[in-house]
Amino acid sequence: MAAPEWNWFIEYSSPHQAHMHAVEKYIYQGSTPYQQVQIVDTYTFGRCLILDGKIQSSAFDEYIYHEALVHPPMIIHPDPRRVLVIGGGEGAVTRELAKYPSVEKIVMVDIDEQVVKLCREYLPTWHQGSFDDDRLEVIFADAREFLENCQTSFDVIISDLTEPVGNGPSYLLFTREFYSILNERLDKGGVLSLQAGSLSMALLDVHPPIRNTLDSCFEIVRSYQAFIPCFDTIWGFILASHGKDPLSVTRSKVDTEIESLKGKLKFYDGETHQGVFALPRNVKEAMQRDRRIIEDGRPLTVY
């Protein structure tokens, strides 16, 4: 028997469960003022960005995550011109946004300049040069502080934040207070999307309270899902708006919109749209049983 691989990245999802990824090469390891950063090449998923011990995205399947996060709110909005991205340091959200001819301005607010720098250098297949798009303005700041002082409003806001781990940089960006600020910064017909934790029945401690919290600020709030192989779980997203409902968008409308984009999509299309918004009964019922609302004084943290 050949000797098993030597180097393993082990990601614990709880004290009783972990995923082992054999590592081909360690590309970068370091700390920023906000988080620990690793960039590694795994055998199965190629290059991976790891923040505070959690895989954020992989070369193999980042398109699934980023297309799921970006296109539902953009397709549903009739004319998205001004877009705000919170987080999104890999540059892949902006890459997807750049495919929309209607977009005139993208503001990206990320707290961690060093992570963005590392992504520019080490993750070229993620950003594909989108950091150089003329429409993009990158601001290194705490998103909450920035938005409290921001006067502009946006057609679409996309929140691509790390999970709110104990001492991580994002735990005050998942609260009712923060979502109220987002609500104010959205144009009347605006649409918000965000990554919102696993939708696995075994890891359903993050998504339901985020959804409940959004419910207290927005008229329409829809959970949706995509399986991300490098996460080893089905992932949850949420779309929130006043009046714009993804459930009333037809397959063919999605397909038509997508055809008009500059650049092909790999994950998202009309059939995909229909699938990701149709949640299984067990997940829906579990979410209904959860009544938690996240507030500044009662923040959420994950393992």
Add this chain to the structure above:
Amino acid sequence: MAAPEWNWFIEYSSPHQAHMHAVEKYIYQGSTPYQQVQIVDTYTFGRCLILDGKIQSSAFDEYIYHEALVHPPMIIHPDPRRVLVIGGGEGAVTRELAKYPSVEKIVMVDIDEQVVKLCREYLPTWHQGSFDDDRLEVIFADAREFLENCQTSFDVIISDLTEPVGNGPSYLLFTREFYSILNERLDKGGVLSLQAGSLSMALLDVHPPIRNTLDSCFEIVRSYQAFIPCFDTIWGFILASHGKDPLSVTRSKVDTEIESLKGKLKFYDGETHQGVFALPRNVKEAMQRDRRIIEDGRPLTVY
């Protein structure tokens, strides 16, 4: 820091990836003439049945797997009276079938009498007494041999087999020749469903050839999916028939049918139906690129 758990079941999905499950208690370990059997209590998923090193189902989420396997073909068939189950040793497929008042006869063919015995003893929440249903006949035999000599035909056939690992008992039950036999044993309006490997983009080596092989025998062949937490991946199923198409069944039709059943469902409903049959674009395109057909002389084996 508290010491981490001591006992781990490690399931490799490839030489470069593995999932670690902390084990609370080892309930049973042994070998039958056909496979190695373990029954363990994990912290995350409770009791698990493990055959040849692969988790087959867990107390926590076996209902997802079994409802996904059973209800689509049963709902689509207008009057399922005679049902054949291939494999299904846990007794959970028959538990779901027993909810249909129309069913008059269930024939279950499993090669491994000892596994069935162990499931009866150790997995009571799976079978819930369904082995004692008057309509059930259990036959311990090689399914291929049994079906070659079987004269009856069935309204619905459900194939709940272990994956075709190298020296496992099921590798000749995934071939074109075997599916032809199933085709002959199905009534004209009959429907077949089967578990058919992962639908993760990272593990898409089993599902596409099974689907291609069914395509060569059946008029309508539809892949569908469900996320099974204890598998750490999205799982694939296939429904095959002549003329009956799950894509033309409406949400409300599914909900109405389910309401008429004896016993509640936890995973499946009309919205779920719509979701599981809507595959993402990347998965569809990857399947179209795969042209393999499985034959007795070229069987498929998984890691």
Add this chain to the structure above:
Amino acid sequence: MAAPEWNWFIEYSSPHQAHMHAVEKYIYQGSTPYQQVQIVDTYTFGRCLILDGKIQSSAFDEYIYHEALVHPPMIIHPDPRRVLVIGGGEGAVTRELAKYPSVEKIVMVDIDEQVVKLCREYLPTWHQGSFDDDRLEVIFADAREFLENCQTSFDVIISDLTEPVGNGPSYLLFTREFYSILNERLDKGGVLSLQAGSLSMALLDVHPPIRNTLDSCFEIVRSYQAFIPCFDTIWGFILASHGKDPLSVTRSKVDTEIESLKGKLKFYDGETHQGVFALPRNVKEAMQRDRRIIEDGRPLTVY
């Protein structure tokens, strides 16, 4: 490549180091009022007794541990008649003691009756029937309480205790107060031996304070060592007495004494004696730098 083994016992020696043992079969898992007990069959070391997550001894090499613990004090004593064993639930210490024709009485005090029962049932190659020796009296009691009320004295005392983990049953049996009691219960020419933690430079946090503590009660205190494969480390023992020094025993004296025993030894002989008492310079110097003394009010606990 063949799939790696499925079941692993992982023993952490610190948060940053662990040993993985592939398990062939889980024989017993349970809890007594004092500790968690596992008996497992590993591929490399055969059957292992595991208490509170730490391998105590294995079928493969328990003779090394038990011969090292028993024979140095027994050989050095000119006429050992009355022997006290503290702990020693496997029955292997008494098995070794039974080889001495001079021994008239063995008193074994173990707190955990259930562990002794399990060892009798599952570890027959350890005790080899020694529990039935007429000279043996087994008392199930807290050793400290027993000794505080005990009037008899002993020629040799052998302490075979689990390591003093946080909430384990033995942490008050490694203190200066307890060693004073042992000192009182030893005959004037008596000899004490005890297992005393790893002697690896990387795990030298237990042995030196035990040794220092004994130094405060006994005239002669000698550390000695044996490599125990299933511990993956070199193990430390201590011999303590008033006047009897193992360093002045010649090789040939040891060999002669051993020849007169009933039953062969596998690990210990004159050359071994010379080797185990000769410590490397780095270990000696590290012990000299450590000044800790263990007291009831400042007990020692290990990871």
Add this chain to the structure above:
Amino acid sequence: MAAPEWNWFIEYSSPHQAHMHAVEKYIYQGSTPYQQVQIVDTYTFGRCLILDGKIQSSAFDEYIYHEALVHPPMIIHPDPRRVLVIGGGEGAVTRELAKYPSVEKIVMVDIDEQVVKLCREYLPTWHQGSFDDDRLEVIFADAREFLENCQTSFDVIISDLTEPVGNGPSYLLFTREFYSILNERLDKGGVLSLQAGSLSMALLDVHPPIRNTLDSCFEIVRSYQAFIPCFDTIWGFILASHGKDPLSVTRSKVDTEIESLKGKLKFYDGETHQGVFALPRNVKEAMQRDRRIIEDGRPLTVY
């Protein structure tokens, strides 16, 4: 509970046993024409050099390994002037040799120039500048080829080779044919030492045949041992000569010789000398049962 460490180097000693080392930082990963090289900083042992998946030495305890390899043959030789080092790329053998005022010439033959370069750069506490010693000549060549054509002879030869893994660079440097060449290149009163695999009873497949093979070429062949924490096992060395026997060297002779060296030792002294050459009975008997001799046509390979 704090999350466990993320990055682990896992070293398998067999398919059923492994050691997990938590890694703080990956310093270097690459391949030379001869082997795969990793330099990593572990939490427990600091910096480690890893060749073909096996830890060669660590900052924490390399002095144990290198003092054990170098000083016994150097102390036993009355006037070592010319020394040959085979392998020894870390520069730590030469560092120890440089402490001997009698040494006039050190020839080091290592096949892998890149490894030596990496050690110079990344392992400064190993070599401590010894590569710049005027007496040292470094030759990058296959040791066997070099010695077949070499006319000079040596007082001491030290073989510090990687273990003979399947396709590794050293498997023809452990054969009877090669030891005959060494024998010819030794001066009449010369002494040879070599690292020679684990002396654990659980890993005793390498040392005995090496020893048997040396027995066929040298008059005096002595196994000795040292526990190396980062190997998690007791390690074996062999000293071979014609007429010079370490067993007849007294403690005080060793201590006197060591005092005359330039530079302190940390592991080795007279008591250590006595301990390392005194093998336990079980190891001696196991070696006597092994009759294998390694020849070019029947090379030895380890897991």
